Amino acid sequence: MDIIGTSLKRVDAFDKVTGKAKYTDDLVSGHALIAKVLHSTIANGWVKEFDLSEAWKVKGVVDIVTCFDVPDIQFPTAGHPWSTDPKHQDIADRKLLNARVRCYADDIAAVIAEDEIAAEEAVRKIKVTYEEYTPILTVEDAMKEGATVIHEERPNNIVVKSQYEIGNFEEAIKEEGLIKVVGDYETPVVSHCHIESANSFAYMESDKIVVVSSTQIPHIVRRVCSQALGVGFGKIRIIKPYIGGGFGNKQDALTEPLNAFLTTRVGGRPVKLAYTREETFASTRTRHAMQFHIESYIRKDGSFAARTIKAYSNQGGYASHAHALVANAVNGFRMMYPVGAIKSEAYTVYTNLPTAGAMRAYGIPQIGFALEAHVDDIAKQTGLDPIRLRKQNMMKLGYVDPITTITCHSTGLDECIERGEKYLDYTKKRLAYANQSGPIRKGVGMAIFCYKTGVYPISLETSACRMILNQDGSLQMQIGATEIGQGADTVFAMMAAQTIGVTVDKVHVVSKQDTDVTPYDTGAYASRQTYVSGMAVKKTAESFRKKILDFAGFMLKKDPWDLDIKDNNIVHVNKSEKLLSVADVAIESCYSLTNSTHIAAEESHHCTDNTYSFGVCFTEVEVDIPMCQVKILDIINVHDSGRIINMQTARGQVHGGMSMGLGYGLYEYLKFDPKTGRMLNDNLLDYKLMTAIDTPELHADFVETDDPTGPYGNKSLGEPPTIPVAPAIRNAVLNATGVAINAAPLHPQRMFEAFTEAGLIK
């Protein structure tokens, strides 16, 4: 293994740094019409009527489409593979434009105009008559007897309720001498804040609708558009250029279905539908706010005898990914500490908040905050050491989850904890900081996590890849898996080069997915790509390598079985003397007068395994009690993501995830007007995203295990780094002040209230 594990410069680095990389908006025709959406100014109710007379008078208006003009088709938007079993299909609960308004800034009409100014002016001039109901913003209100029904298919506003029990909880808690620890925890609604706002453009080629979009999931978006418009898959083509981040928001059909419909209204002329930052905040997706009630029963030796959780997930107006997130959260509750009896009850509830969808780590940042806070609460209440407590109860090698059957094929979690502990000198400091006084106090905190790799066996994991040999011995690689800024193209190129036997510069990644010609893959989510799509790359590379060797065997009159490829050359197996170059084979295969063959390979892989990644965050903070400020003095994430494909890009992923975790722990939350449900901080001035100034020096370390199921020993890394940061901070504040703050983020107002209640501020 020469290439895997090196710190190769990203294959797209040059184009991205120099501004040459083309994003969706760079590709729009100058002749495109501009569409703007009219969003509702109520959060709950009905559109009764539109007065379009003034809007139609605006010069340049080409068409106005309202919720009364769209196909009477309800469709789902979640970026899941489809299921041919109706029971497992995503909830189809929205139309292209909705007369039944279910959240503030719901999509109710759209204008297509010659330019942006005309489109915006016409949108402003549409007059709407509503029938308005009181907005329901909390899970409690939504579940109240007699609450307004948000979707008639769900008369009690509960999208899904699920439960599980491992062992016998009621029996288990009867054991003598158990210590009961109870906690309530909650996490906020936050925004993905990807650099590139939601945007797309669409046009028609004959009767085919083409949508160019900033999406993580082109093949899935194709299926969603097909469903939303009621046309065949083959009549939809999605093209995905480079995208400026997604973080799960773009694992959902956003502007694409409406945009696909709008071009059909203007005879297939190009129509651009680009959301502003404010629209992206208010009218795309958010991270689910969740509330958890946890009760744990601990033996004196620290072992967990029984635990129970009730979880409530605030879905907002539409189902999107729906219950999958809180289900993931309560599964994470079980998997991280899979000992004793465990009982769970989880609810996903419609409200009139903006729709929540997928976001980096998909329910695990929520449960991670609650669970790891709770473990420190247990440590505090029992006087046990937080690290010992975790090590004693956490998942071990060989664990097979009783519900999902996912097996722990490898774990470096013990060593991750040890490295983090050592780096921060955690145990010593924790004791030293336990009883401070004064306004400024220090504290250390830590948290661990486990994370699945992809979605198997809960859902389908499939991926495909194609490689095409060029006459100079280089190759193109097409893969349905998507580059979304995370470095996928780079690691796939490394995998291909490694397996074929060529140098990385010979691999030209076709970064743009085009559903017409790109092999099928469900896309970028669930930290699945290096694992699932990596298998398709490896399988295709092996097939491609074999075809090259077959032709080399023909040229050399040797059995291909005796041949190998090393450093772009054909060699005898176990030797390194060059017999031919791959370029020699390539050119002869194209131009042989007796045996020309276009060398290409295409393979799909049906993935039937899964494995766990692990990691920790250790942090040291300084709490300014009167100012209600937390300063991060030091922070490190240590990850077991199996073999690291590219150390440099892996480190980048960890830094990005930690930054997101810091925001989640300290600053970020969306505020809503309690009367109207309107989002109050739908912009990057009022929404407190981490900036370079806010960010401390970030440290990342890796414990490299060699996972037997990973194509190159690798496991998930994309989402995990964000998970443990917020609970580690919360636990550090607890260590510093003795105050347990059970809701994220730890923003000054929240700390002021907590410190006041605890008597630290008088």
Place this chain on the structure above:
Amino acid sequence: MDIIGTSLKRVDAFDKVTGKAKYTDDLVSGHALIAKVLHSTIANGWVKEFDLSEAWKVKGVVDIVTCFDVPDIQFPTAGHPWSTDPKHQDIADRKLLNARVRCYADDIAAVIAEDEIAAEEAVRKIKVTYEEYTPILTVEDAMKEGATVIHEERPNNIVVKSQYEIGNFEEAIKEEGLIKVVGDYETPVVSHCHIESANSFAYMESDKIVVVSSTQIPHIVRRVCSQALGVGFGKIRIIKPYIGGGFGNKQDALTEPLNAFLTTRVGGRPVKLAYTREETFASTRTRHAMQFHIESYIRKDGSFAARTIKAYSNQGGYASHAHALVANAVNGFRMMYPVGAIKSEAYTVYTNLPTAGAMRAYGIPQIGFALEAHVDDIAKQTGLDPIRLRKQNMMKLGYVDPITTITCHSTGLDECIERGEKYLDYTKKRLAYANQSGPIRKGVGMAIFCYKTGVYPISLETSACRMILNQDGSLQMQIGATEIGQGADTVFAMMAAQTIGVTVDKVHVVSKQDTDVTPYDTGAYASRQTYVSGMAVKKTAESFRKKILDFAGFMLKKDPWDLDIKDNNIVHVNKSEKLLSVADVAIESCYSLTNSTHIAAEESHHCTDNTYSFGVCFTEVEVDIPMCQVKILDIINVHDSGRIINMQTARGQVHGGMSMGLGYGLYEYLKFDPKTGRMLNDNLLDYKLMTAIDTPELHADFVETDDPTGPYGNKSLGEPPTIPVAPAIRNAVLNATGVAINAAPLHPQRMFEAFTEAGLIK
């Protein structure tokens, strides 16, 4: 066979008729820089020096590149598959810009500017100092002792000389009683006059150069650009959108290599290089002018005892396709009447005319005019019937050409002649018109031809195709073979549908070739595509069909061997009851939780056969002797092109070819200033292309043979229709007036001279 043979509407009809189809210039970024080429104002000499000072002062000029700045690499431009054998490689005799000027309007410098006006102004302001030699415009002058050497590699200006002899000519002519017929014939330089001028644009993606171009041969152009710039194939990407005709001119690298170079000069910014109509006339390619001296020795019974030909082809300044055309011509001389001893000597000669290249039927319109005129001359001199003479000596079923080994696998030529004869009542009219007097006279003429299908075994014939199943049971088809207006996409779609067992509407042809992802194929030329690429389509469709049936077998728990596809459904072999739809198979293959498979097939086919198409033209004309005008009263082409895939598009091809043949016979030729070599009629006003007004009612008929080597019984049809028209007209004028005009076209001036010499005009 339900689909093959139907008159299906073209798959691109709607987009082309409504103007939605995108051509190269429709795709240029609005931010593209504009390049203009400075063409030489001498035809023979050297550029000694440039004065760029005034040009650089033009506002908006970004770069000026001269022939002293380009890579010192000579490259070939002909659209042939490459050969790994240097002896069979095309002649590399030009640079991106040339200091040694070899024809008027040679490319000597280029300006890149922010807009077209600045680029043109700067080009005008470049001052050039030349060393000028006398232009050599004719083969005779070029071959003269002491003529200026145009390329130092060819000191006698002969690009290639070739000869062959079948039987023993000198012995054969000793036979007693032979009648000797001698004739000299010549054909003009003409222009392709495709609607869309030569144009392209280029930009860079990272270190890859992308050229979007109006070309017939994207994969070959990629290789040529790679050679011209000295970079690897993998660093060049050619994209071919819809093109507005090519007729062989775009079977050559035209603007692409220079355009690829120019974008590298401006850091990869998009640069458009679009030739005007005038530049397309004067600075791309033309059809070779040829001169033939033929001597035939005929027995009294009409059988040909011996024939000899000397052929001279005027190559112009650069080799391009070089000797391949006149070689094709003298091969055609042999193949059409493959009896008796035959001897040939052929020369391709550099001159200072514009470079001649490929044009529809590649040397055969030239020999067709000479040979079929000569056969009527034989008939006239011997008193034999022209049809009997042809039938007696022409190629018969089973003929194996002694040089190329191409076998006559099928022939309907006899029946073609009979149908044409009957349609026009030719024999009766010919006798009736034999002895007219008066100023207005009628005449009938006919001519036959044979035409190979593709280039095997003279050169490589290889093609590849890929099909990708959509979840709705439709498919994309990618093929390296190109739609150039001839209807290729339509017939390929029909072939795929036929072989897979689906309806044609399920086949979505990816019309745009992109060398990064499109399977390898050499492109549109030699009337090869339905035959050669059709095999790749059929082979891929069979492989694709098998994969669908394999998955259907898995779903149905049946052996796939028992299953078939009919009308988009999976059925039991020999039954028609629907078991599943292809759409059912498609969606399950994508979303199966146990066995997901991305269904796609990709196959290449190495073609190792060839076959002959045949046909005739019969025409009746009215000659106005004093006005030197020919009016076409009636005209029909009857073709044996094997099985006709699509009757409607086939008819369209014949009409187009006949129109081109009419122009070749009556009006079209390029004129050059004998002093400077400058083209005098480089525009559509002065160059007399056939217009709708000039065109008589065109009749087309087909004798459908079922060729055993064609993928669907089909043979070449694209180029042939143009071949027999001009000689049929010439022979009709001979019948009408008794005057043999041995040079095309029969324009008024030429007829005036001939009629004057014959005493018809006094």
